[in-house]
Amino acid sequence: MNRVTCETAKKNNTYDITIGNNLLKNADKYISRFIKGKKVAIITDSNVAPLYADILKDALSAYQVFTFIFPAGEASKNFSTINSIYSFLCENDFTREDTLIALGGGVTGDMCGFAAATYLRGVPFIQIPTTLLSDVDSSVGGKTGYDLPCGKNLIGAFYQPKAVLIDTDLLTTLKPETVSDGMAEVIKTALLSDKDMFDLISEKQLDLTEMITRCVHFKSTIVQADELDSGIRGILNLGHTFGHAIEKLGNYKTYSHGQGVAIGTVIACKIGEKLGLTKKGIADLAKNTFEAYGLPTLPPYSAQEIFGALKNDKKANSSGIKLVLLNDIGSAFLHQTDFDTLEKLLTEVI
Numbered sequence: 001m002n003r004v005t006c007e008t009a010k011k012n013n014t015y016d017i018t019i020g021n022n023l024l025k026n027a028d029k030y031i032s033r034f035i036k037g038k039k040v041a042i043i044t045d046s047n048v049a050p051l052y053a054d055i056l057k058d059a060l061s062a063y064q065v066f067t068f069i070f071p072a073g074e075a076s077k078n079f080s081t082i083n084s085i086y087s088f089l090c091e092n093d094f095t096r097e098d099t100l101i102a103l104g105g106g107v108t109g110d111m112c113g114f115a116a117a118t119y120l121r122g123v124p125f126i127q128i129p130t131t132l133l134s135d136v137d138s139s140v141g142g143k144t145g146y147d148l149p150c151g152k153n154l155i156g157a158f159y160q161p162k163a164v165l166i167d168t169d170l171l172t173t174l175k176p177e178t179v180s181d182g183m184a185e186v187i188k189t190a191l192l193s194d195k196d197m198f199d200l201i202s203e204k205q206l207d208l209t210e211m212i213t214r215c216v217h218f219k220s221t222i223v224q225a226d227e228l229d230s231g232i233r234g235i236l237n238l239g240h241t242f243g244h245a246i247e248k249l250g251n252y253k254t255y256s257h258g259q260g261v262a263i264g265t266v267i268a269c270k271i272g273e274k275l276g277l278t279k280k281g282i283a284d285l286a287k288n289t290f291e292a293y294g295l296p297t298l299p300p301y302s303a304q305e306i307f308g309a310l311k312n313d314k315k316a317n318s319s320g321i322k323l324v325l326l327n328d329i330g331s332a333f334l335h336q337t338d339f340d341t342l343e344k345l346l347t348e349v350i
C-alpha cells in the first residue's frame with residue numbers, strides 16, 4: 001500500500017491518496033477519520049452499484065449509509081442528475097456534518113464533487129475511484145462539474161476531496177477498452193513526468209499500485225503548484241487539443257477520449273520535432289508505447305479536417321491556440337501558435 005499527499009494551499013486542504021489492493025472491504029480503516037457526522041451518501045452509477053456498493057456499505061456499518069444510483073455514462077453528467085442528488089440529500093436530512101462518497105469513474109467523481117461543493121455551500125466528500133482514468137486523473141486535483149448540452153464540463157467548481165482511496169482490485173471488472181482509455185492518460189503522464197517512469201511503463205515493468213502511485217504523485221505536484229489551473233496545470237492537457245478534435249470529428253462515438261489523446265499526443269510530439277523544439281525520436285517512442293497498450297496512433301482524418309475542428313475548440317483564442325509540447329520526456333511547456341502556422345504544421349505531420 002502506498003500513500004501520496006496532496007497539499008492545496010488556496011482551498012486550504014491537504015489530503016491523502018491511499019493506493020493498494022483489498023482496500024474497499026476495509027474502507028472504514030482508511031476513511032472513517034474524515035467522516036464527522038453519522039450519515040454517509042454513496043453516489044454511484046448503475047454499473048458500479050451492483051459490483052461494489054454493498055461492499056462499501058458493509059465496511060461503513062458504523063454509519064447510516066444512503067445510496068444514490070444514476071444511469072451509468074457521460075449522458076448522465078448533467079444538471080438533472082445533480083438536481084436529483086440535491087433532492088436526495090435534502091430528503092434524507094443531510095447536514096454539513098455529513099459526508100458524500102463518490103464510488104465510480106470520472107463521471108461519478110465529477111458530479112459527486114460538484115454536489116458536495118454546492119449543497120449547503122459545501123459538505124465534505126471522499127473519492128473512491130473505480131476506473132483507471134479516475135484513479136490517475138480525475139479523482140485528484142479538485143476539478144468537479146457537469147456538462148451542458150453545448151459542451152463538456154462547462155459548469156464546475158474547484159473543490160478538493162477530504163481523502164482519495166484507490167483500490168486496484170476494482171479495475172478487474174472494467175471492460176478492456178475502459179482500461180485502454182485510462183492507459184492513454186498514464187502514458188501521457190509518464191511523458192510529462194520522467195524518462196525512468198516512461199521506460200518502465202513502455203517495458204510493462206510496473207505493477208498497478210506502483211504505476212498509479214507515480215501518476216498520482218506527478219498530478220499532485222502539478223496541482224499543488226497551480227491549483228486553480230492558471231498556468232503550469234495546463235501541461236496535463238498534452239495531446240488533448242488534437243484529441244478533442246478527433247473525438248469531435250467522430251461524433252464522440254468512433255474514437256474514445258483515450259484514443260483521441262493517444263493520437264493527439266503523437267501529433268503534438270511530431271509538431272514539436274518539426275519546430276525543432278522537441279528532441280528527435282520522442283514521437284516514435286510515444287507512438288510505440290501507445291501501440292504496445294493497444295491504442296491507435298495514426299490520425300484518421302486529414303490535416304484540414306483536424307484543423308477545422310480545433311479552430312472552434314473552446315480553448316482557442318482570437319490569435320491562435322496554446323499547444324502543450326515537450327522539450328524531452330519529463331519536460332513540457334506551453335507554446336502559443338497562430339492558426340496559419342498550425343495549419344501548415346498539421347499538413348506537414350499528417
Ligand SMILES: NC(=O)c1ccc[n+]([C@@H]2O[C@H](COP(=O)([O-])OP(=O)(O)OC[C@H]3O[C@@H](n4cnc5c(N)ncnc54)[C@H](O)[C@@H]3O)[C@@H](O)[C@H]2O)c1
Pocket residue numbers: 045046047048051072073074077104105106107108110130131133134137138139140141142143144152153170171172173174175178181
Ligand atoms: N475532474 C477531472 O480532473 C477530470 C479529469 C479527467 C476526466 N474527467 C472526467 O471523467 C469522465 C470520464 O471518466 P471515466 O472514463 O472514468 O468514465 P465513467 O465514469 O463513465 O466510467 C466509464 C464506464 O466504466 C464503468 N465502470 C466504472 N468503474 C467500473 C468498474 N470498476 N467495473 C466495471 N465498470 C465500471 C462506468 O459505469 C462507465 O460505464 C469524463 O466526464 C471527464 O470529463 C475529469
Ligand SMILES: [Zn+2]
Pocket residue numbers: 185240257261
Ligand atoms: Zn484526458
